[in-house]
Amino acid sequence: MPKVRFMTLARHIIEGEKKHPEATGELSKLLSDLSLAAKAISLEVNKAGLADILGFTGNSNVHGEQVKKLDMFAHDLIFRAMDHGGHLCVMASEEEEDIIHIPSQHKLGKYVLLFDPLDGSSNIDANISIGTIFSIYRRITPEDKPGTLEDCLQQGINQVAAGYIVYGSSTIFVYSAGEGVHGFTLDPSFGEFLLSHEYIKIPKKSKIYSINEGNYLYWHPGLKKYIKYLQEEDAKTDRPYSSRYVGSMVADIHRSLLYGGIFMYPSDYRHPQGKLRLMYECNPMSFIIEAAGGMATNGKQRILEIQPKSLHEKTPIFIGSEEDVKMVGEFMAKEEVNSEIYLSSKS
Ligand code: AHG
Ligand code: MN
Ligand code: MN
Secondary structure, eight states: OOOOOOOBHHHHHHHHHHTOTTOOSHHHHHHHHHHHHHHHHHHHHHTTTTSTTOSEEEEEOTTSOEEEHHHHHHHHHHHHHHTTSSOEEEEEETTOSSOEEOOTTSOOOSEEEEEEEEESGGGGGGTOOEEEEEEEEEOOSOTTSOOOHHHHSOOGGGEEEEEEEEESSSEEEEEESSSOOEEEEEETTTTEEEEEEOSOOOOSSOSEEEOOGGGGGGSOHHHHHHHHHHHSOBGGGTBSOEEOOOSOHHHHHHHHHHHOOEEEEOOOSSOTTOSSBIIIIIHHHHHHHHHTTOEEESSSSBGGGOOOOSTTOBOOEEEESHHHHHHHHHHHHHTGGGOGGGGOSOO
């Protein structure tokens, strides 16, 4: 019989923590609780076409976007899975304007959880891959009191772990606690995440770009030139590139992680800060991509070094294979003089 490795997510997390004798096991428990929420969301997402869960709630989120029921379902579920474990002092979600306190009857812990409950939610009705993204920090305020906004507004480099779950042709849980990036595929028959991708490394250079080209007219001139460059024919540099855009950043970046690629959501003159949120989307995805050997910038600065000023702030993002991310930065730097509007401080 061939030797089959049988490594569940729970076991992998515990074994990872054992390498650190000072670890208390709290992070392991936190990630295990999150994986439980992921299983429940996965189940619900898979039923989306069947259950009464489809359609709009009629509410919009703090960004003024229409929120579907499944977004709120995922938001509530993650909160309920995470509020009583005793590992967290505060949470924040893309779907809630303010920080989320741990109910007073529960024990407080030393970690902070930020999450995008469902990313790519406009794709739900079309049966296209969507996901959940999470980011974990250690609190910086004193441990005996509830966590504060200050605990949430930390630079991405302070993340102790981050990850995402893609609900696609199968469900995959990808995380990094600093030591490599690992992926676990959900076996639906017995409901366990099993190690399927160990120590994922993103290719240094790719030939796939991912961007909403409908916004071309409004882009930075350097970005326009870069995309045109990718479309030119040149065997030596393996051009033209292919274009892929799912419209769920979590799925687009997951593909880039596995196959190589550059994903971009730039600023443009209608949206000076782009569309994607620093705390719920860009920081956790950048943590993963960097841990896999890739790169993530806002065109000028490393995403993980941005000092956040508010919970829901947005940032332009260029993320993926290192050589590609460097190159787009170079194209944009050449057009520096007229580019300030694209990185202005407006949100
Ligand atoms: P969310 O569903 O959490 O609001 O995020 C949607 C985001 C992101 O996942 C995706 O890459 C982007 O919106 C797509 O935006 P465009 O339709 O402007 O391309
Ligand atoms: Mn999102
Ligand atoms: Mn969302």
